[in-house]
Amino acid sequence: MKTIYLTYPLPKDFQEATPTAIALGYFDGVHIGHRRVIQKAIDTARANGWQSTVLTFDPHPREVLGQSGYTRYLTPLADKLEQFEKMGVEKTYVMQFDIAFAAVYPEDFITDCLMPLSCRQVVVGFDYTFGHRGMGTAQTLQEMSHGRYGVDIIGPVNRLGEKVSSTIIREYLHHGDVEQTRHLLGRPYKVRGTVVHGDKRGRTIGFPTANVSVSAPYLIGKNGVYGVRFTVDQQSYFGVMNVGIKPTFELEKKEKSLEVHLFDFSGEIYGKDVEVELLFYIREEQKFAGVDALIAQIQKDVATAKQRFADSF
Numbered sequence: 502m503k504t505i506y507l508t509y510p511l512p513k514d515f516q517e518a519t520p521t522a523i524a525l526g527y528f529d530g531v532h533i534g535h536r537r538v539i540q541k542a543i544d545t546a547r548a549n550g551w552q553s554t555v556l557t558f559d560p561h562p563r564e565v566l567g568q569s570g571y572t573r574y575l576t577p578l579a580d581k582l583e584q585f586e587k588m589g590v591e592k593t594y595v596m597q598f599d600i601a602f603a604a605v606y607p608e609d610f611i612t613d614c615l616m617p618l619s620c621r622q623v624v625v626g627f628d629y630t631f632g633h634r635g636m637g638t639a640q641t642l643q644e645m646s647h648g649r650y651g652v653d654i655i656g657p658v659n660r661l662g663e664k665v666s667s668t669i670i671r672e673y674l675h676h677g678d679v680e681q682t683r684h685l686l687g688r689p690y691k692v693r694g695t696v697v698h699g700d701k702r703g704r705t706i707g708f709p710t711a712n713v714s715v716s717a718p719y720l721i722g723k724n725g726v727y728g729v730r731f732t733v734d735q736q737s738y739f740g741v742m743n744v745g746i747k748p749t750f751e752l753e754k755k756e757k758s759l760e761v762h763l764f765d766f767s768g769e770i771y772g773k774d775v776e777v778e779l780l781f782y783i784r785e786e787q788k789f790a791g792v793d794a795l796i797a798q799i800q801k802d803v804a805t806a807k808q809r810f811a812d813s814f
């Protein structure tokens with residue numbers, strides 16, 4: 502997949518040579534609702550001999566406009582691009598979202614962006630809005646097309662009677678419900694990072710842990726212990742991950758850490774790039790009276806996790 506970074510306005514002579522079907526959206530999470538929109542663009546492009554493309558934005562409009570809620574992402578840009586590529590999207594345009602772009606009127610967006618991208622079909626979700634104060638809607642795209650492109654509007658994708666949305670997935674993560682998250686994403690929630698040195702306490706208590714420093718601002722949900730799949734050097738292992746501040750040790754730094762104890766593994770992985778998929782939540786992080794109580798609990802966590810892996814993974 503090709504990725505093209507754009508800023509608004511596009512260069513005067515910018516004109517995409519091949520006609521495109523464009524899935525338009527922010528798409529944080531690339532969840533099952535987003536996938537419908539993107540798949541429609543892929544199918545339309547294939548049927549017509551056009552290029553399948555996504556037009557997305559970075560960073561999130563809320564982050565730029567100073568509204569609360571978006572400094573952390575389900576799929577930071579690199580992960581979003583990975584998901585598009587896996588789906589078979591041929592080209593992604595990443596429009597830099599800044600104050601100037603936020604002020605663009607819908608008709609200007611159409612003339613100055615969609616037209617230079619040779620848009621023949623644009624696909625959006627039914628409640629999509631764009632342009633100055635979100636004035637542009639799916640209907641606006643239709644009204645302003647004047648026969649230049651078609652518009653596909655994808656209806657709501659629901660699960661358990663609720664519209665699938667990035668917001669709802671974020672709430673599930675805040676509650677540690679990575680299993681619901683998995684259903685709504687269509688894949689386990691995954692974070693990427695690098696293994697860094699910790700305090701070397703892990704091995705002394707019999708549970709060495711790979712400390713993962715995340716590579717991008719992921720939304721890490723509820724503190725506590727998770728069952729995870731961990732991938733390093735193309736090899737996957739099951740394990741247990743603690744997310745939190747390790748209250749038992751009353752550390753000066755109250756930073757959230759992610760540490761994974763891997764099953765059936767002994768090796769040196771400092772500095773390696775890794776992926777962690779969050780598969781289920783086991784319990785909340787606790788402050789124990791001493792190290793022995795912590796060790797006893799971790800032994801139970803390991804047993805619980807191994808049972809769950811044996812049952813369903």
Ligand SMILES: Cc1cc2nc3c(=O)[nH]c(=O)nc-3n(C[C@H](O)[C@H](O)[C@H](O)COP(=O)(O)O)c2cc1C
Pocket residue numbers: 699700701702703704708710712726741742743746747748749750760761762785786787788789795799802
């Ligand atoms: C499965 C698991 C569960 C854990 N649960 C807790 C906990 O509830 N409370 C806590 O203070 N630390 C908990 N820890 C963190 C340990 O305190 C931590 O692994 C140890 O301090 C090693 O730190 P280090 O990697 O920086 O050396 C847990 C660790 C693991 C692997």
Ligand SMILES: Nc1ncnc2c1ncn2[C@@H]1O[C@H](COP(=O)(O)OP(=O)(O)O)[C@@H](O)[C@H]1O
Pocket residue numbers: 696697698699700701702703704705708709710711712761762763764765766767768769770771
């Ligand atoms: N089963 C295992 N799970 C996690 N890390 C392991 C395991 N076996 C060996 N290691 C290695 O040991 C390191 C963790 O040891 P630990 O004493 O917890 O040190 P640190 O505090 O630096 O994480 C890991 O980063 C990894 O290189």
